[in-house]
Amino acid sequence: MPENFADRLLEAIKTKNAPVCVGIDPVYNKLPAEITDQKDLNDEHDSEAALDAVLEFCRRAIRIVAPLVPAVKVNSAFFERYYWEGIEAYYELIQEASEAGLFVIGDAKRGDIGSTAEMYARAALADPDFVNMDDLVGPDAVTVSTYFGLDGLKPFIDVAREEQKGIFALVRTSNESAGVIQNAKLENGLTVAEHIAQQVADWARGEGLIGASGYSCVGAVVAARDKDQAVRLRGMMPQSILLVPGYGAQGATAADIAPYFKSDGTGALITASRSILYAFDDMKYVERFTSEWDKCIEQAAKDFIKEVNAVRPA
């Protein structure tokens, strides 16, 4: 087993022939009735019951997708909304996903400066020299804010290097208004996102970060909708694995995500969240599996992999 995070992730993608990641963004009122109808889980207004239902659903969803995909991305916000009990559930889920053989990306987009960034980094990646909680399993990688520059990233990069983990630095997001800031043009002709991409490429080349595959444990979150920008960002960060959100429910199609792969078919991890997790609300799957929500999720994950592989360079 190769040790570098990027090498390990690429190997898992290859083994499963699936350059994809399922996003775990659980919302109580979207859960299948089979779960929320259980007597002790059926009260959205009882925070504890709601969280139990969310956790039960996520566990089962993770077990369904674990044989198919190499990675899941667990979104911290959907757990933080249940405060400390939610955070405990977030780490329980990370542990279970790890035990199911999945790479786990903690999507928390933390960022700060100096000693504060170090706190976030060592806690979020569960640096064992720091945590003093023997059996705590942290994620394999986390998403990180880039607005603070290298000072903000360095503590994350240091922990990633030491612990053979990874980070995905925020470069370009998929939301409507992001362009006002991220696509603002600099004097040198680059957009702000491209300028940050150049920085990420520099950071990714740091000593001890690049694996045998040529990829670094410093990846990037990139979700441009426009094809030209996707091609440019891919080219600007040749040693970074790109974590690409926005597939499915957020509107990105297979054609949109093709430019994030290199010509050898590596370099991108495409993420879909709601379109997999709530496939049992999609008529396409309901018609076929009626109320068997687990089969809807399984089929949606299979279709997702097939769609991505169809546009991925061979």
Added chain:
Amino acid sequence: MPENFADRLLEAIKTKNAPVCVGIDPVYNKLPAEITDQKDLNDEHDSEAALDAVLEFCRRAIRIVAPLVPAVKVNSAFFERYYWEGIEAYYELIQEASEAGLFVIGDAKRGDIGSTAEMYARAALADPDFVNMDDLVGPDAVTVSTYFGLDGLKPFIDVAREEQKGIFALVRTSNESAGVIQNAKLENGLTVAEHIAQQVADWARGEGLIGASGYSCVGAVVAARDKDQAVRLRGMMPQSILLVPGYGAQGATAADIAPYFKSDGTGALITASRSILYAFDDMKYVERFTSEWDKCIEQAAKDFIKEVNAVRPA
């Protein structure tokens, strides 16, 4: 009592004649021996004991500064490092600070898009329609990432408007390498931070956000070191209260922070963290109060207020 967040904060600043905020960034190995020597609190490697010690120290520090300053800023990272138990302590402390009559700013710098941003916003500001935890007290305001643009901010602004709370949008940070990104020059001559400041000024003018004082519940985090940029940023966001970190331990002096005030002496809330919280490590105070750490903190807070008022326009 005026209802708008900015109005209430300005009134508290006026009442205490102290446009300052004490940052609560607790670190176990900096705590006074009087606390860590207690039998049940003296083990840094026992996460529970360490957190109890941290909480005890923060409680006492908050009680010391509460009669002097209008606001405290509690830094989430220093609690998240103790995982779910740390988050519970973070909210306990917020509640105690509120009960002590302080404005509480939750410094968590969260940011994301769409429904994820909404989760963060409603949870971080403890929107009562959402939380279902009867007695949970959230902070009066939170710091928020701006890189996602308006979509990322809007859920926070909406909760702030409904709940008469506030946000401080991240514009300029004080760390060394921040300039690589935040001071990059745009085609139109503005820096990235100034471009974001213009956006913040727009957002701050939204309906229902501006109080009788003329200030908005949408403030900004600004920590430029260079005086010209400070003056420009102050001018660009005329309706935002500026939360200015970096005083004291981070190296900013009273002269550096003067430009953040308007000519009537309003508009800025200057934050010092380590220089107050760990004043008992500062020879200036040790010589005077020896091991009475509480008196060191009290005197440092008084000196801080005096220094800031000395440069604040009358």
